[in-house]
Amino acid sequence: MNSSVTAAGADQTNGALSAGNEGARADVPVYKLIVATSIGNALEWYDLIVYGYFAVTISKLFFPAHDATVSLLMALGTFALSYLARPLGAFVLGAYADRCGRRASLMLSIAMMTLGTGLIAFMPTYAAIGVWAPMGIFLSRLLQGFSAGGEFGSSTAFLVEHVPNRPGFMSSWQFASQGASTLLASAFGAVLTGALTQPQLESWGWRIPFLFGMLVGPIGLYIRKYVDETPAFEHDVARKRQAQAVGDDAGTSPVREVLRTQKSRLLVSIGALVLTTTANYMILYMPTYATKQLGLPPAQGYIATLVTGFVIMTLTPFVGHWSDKVGRIRIMLAAGTLFFFTVYPAFAYMNAHASLLTMMVVMLWVGTLKAVYFAPIPALISSLFPTRTRATGMAVGYNLGTTIFGGFTPLAVAWLIASTDNKLAPGMYLMVGAVVSLTTLLIAKTRMGVR
Numbered sequence: 001m002n003s004s005v006t007a008a009g010a011d012q013t014n015g016a017l018s019a020g021n022e023g024a025r026a027d028v029p030v031y032k033l034i035v036a037t038s039i040g041n042a043l044e045w046y047d048l049i050v051y052g053y054f055a056v057t058i059s060k061l062f063f064p065a066h067d068a069t070v071s072l073l074m075a076l077g078t079f080a081l082s083y084l085a086r087p088l089g090a091f092v093l094g095a096y097a098d099r100c101g102r103r104a105s106l107m108l109s110i111a112m113m114t115l116g117t118g119l120i121a122f123m124p125t126y127a128a129i130g131v132w133a134p135m136g137i138f139l140s141r142l143l144q145g146f147s148a149g150g151e152f153g154s155s156t157a158f159l160v161e162h163v164p165n166r167p168g169f170m171s172s173w174q175f176a177s178q179g180a181s182t183l184l185a186s187a188f189g190a191v192l193t194g195a196l197t198q199p200q201l202e203s204w205g206w207r208i209p210f211l212f213g214m215l216v217g218p219i220g221l222y223i224r225k226y227v228d229e230t231p232a233f234e235h236d237v238a239r240k241r242q243a244q245a246v247g248d249d250a251g252t253s254p255v256r257e258v259l260r261t262q263k264s265r266l267l268v269s270i271g272a273l274v275l276t277t278t279a280n281y282m283i284l285y286m287p288t289y290a291t292k293q294l295g296l297p298p299a300q301g302y303i304a305t306l307v308t309g310f311v312i313m314t315l316t317p318f319v320g321h322w323s324d325k326v327g328r329i330r331i332m333l334a335a336g337t338l339f340f341f342t343v344y345p346a347f348a349y350m351n352a353h354a355s356l357l358t359m360m361v362v363m364l365w366v367g368t369l370k371a372v373y374f375a376p377i378p379a380l381i382s383s384l385f386p387t388r389t390r391a392t393g394m395a396v397g398y399n400l401g402t403t404i405f406g407g408f409t410p411l412a413v414a415w416l417i418a419s420t421d422n423k424l425a426p427g428m429y430l431m432v433g434a435v436v437s438l439t440t441l442l443i444a445k446t447r448m449g450v451r
Helices: 002-022 030-053 055-062 068-100 102-121 132-162 167-195 198-205 207-225 231-245 254-261 263-292 298-326 328-352 356-374 377-382 387-407 409-420 425-447
Strands: none
Touching (some): 030 055, 030 207, 055 068, 068 102, 068 387, 068 409, 132 167, 167 198, 167 207, 167 356, 263 356, 263 377, 263 425, 298 356, 328 425
């Protein structure tokens, strides 16, 4: 295992040096690279948050049932099942990025994502078209899931390959953009639920955030159209052509290579993601949790998550820069350990003293720990894979982890609370996620030499 990772590291080092020799296009402003890549990841996360935040309203309009809990579980189940398309999108779009370029994959993924968001925004309700309404929502979420499956791997590879000497800082903007999405979606939730009556919200108000997301897509598509391919990818393409010219086999499928020779790296990617992806989707579920379990007004749940979005948006790039100096594993182990020991008491305190203030304090703490653990992950995962399979490896690892442990989190937590009558289930769920991720990081550090 050590030798395989060492070989991968050597491949990456050579790729980075070659990229530097090729000239890491100093004429391309760093901010333009960050905006071009982060806007798609932001749109992906924004759509997910909006769906989760308005899950109660969506459940009434598209998944009516005799019981409100059953209706909500159906809406959250659709949310979870749509994640099954993400691994497929990871394989297809990740391999497309490794064969045809990061930029080409980024253009395709944001176009499909925008289409999926638009379909939800204009979907007629169950009262208008019957069973076609929930089916339409499900198909829209499948399209969003498929497109999101290739977004993370392609965009992160694009960032770290353009600026290979600062992978932690550059790739951390992927997750900082998720904080901005949380902030924006929470603002929509707070304003709409506070300003509109329930009939207005159910009639047309819930569509406004989706319409906004649909309008962001073309902006991202335009920006991505005018950025260059990464030097590392172009160098890898030239290397493959040279190999083919002399008769060497340079046409191995990226998917086949990842599954045959890089399985241990995939497992590390998935395991490291468990804590952060469960925390992500726990935050997404919090407005529903505030209303259903804490008895707080809907607007207060959104206001509390505003704090989390702000912390993630502002803190993540600083931690990413820090990880370039001291290493990824050390930072993540510290944050994960604090997560394990404090998240359950935090939920217990929030339930014992349910109020907007206590929820804001808890979400501030969760957001801080999440940002510190979250920020180094893209650079960590990118370091596990060589240039020729980086987008595929990252996309598959990220989306398998997100699908298995993230997309099902709101449904799992809602079911756990309903079946056990324990409002502290979210805290226990996050503790389990922390154990899995911490164990993975220790194995990666001791057996694979990852730092």
